[in-house]
Amino acid sequence: MTSLGKRVQDLxxxxxxxxxxxxxxxxxxxxxxxxxxxxxxxHTQRFxxxxxxxxxxxxxxxxxxxxxxxxEKxxxxxxxxxxxxxxxxxxx
Numbered sequence: 001m002t003s004l005g006k007r008v009q010d011l012x013x014x015x016x017x018x019x020x021x022x023x024x025x026x027x028x029x030x031x032x033x034x035x036x037x038x039x040x041x042x043h044t045q046r047f048x049x050x051x052x053x054x055x056x057x058x059x060x061x062x063x064x065x066x067x068x069x070x071x072e073k074x075x076x077x078x079x080x081x082x083x084x085x086x087x088x089x090x091x092x
Contacts (some may be wrong), residue, residue, distance in 0.1 A: 001009070
């Protein structure tokens, strides 16, 4: 067989086995993509959990703000009442 004939035969062999070779290479890529997707799913779940916890904390903080506002009003009322009581006391 001539050198040219051998080269043609090698090319025919390569072309004939190209689908199998590509499948083998892409199988490795599929595995890597599966690992990446799994990690992405895990991170998405974690971020969803964090979002829910932050929403809960926001509601609690808002509730505390309302309670603080209510306490400030009560303290102001008590201060006014104390001032009135002190003004009614005889001066020494």
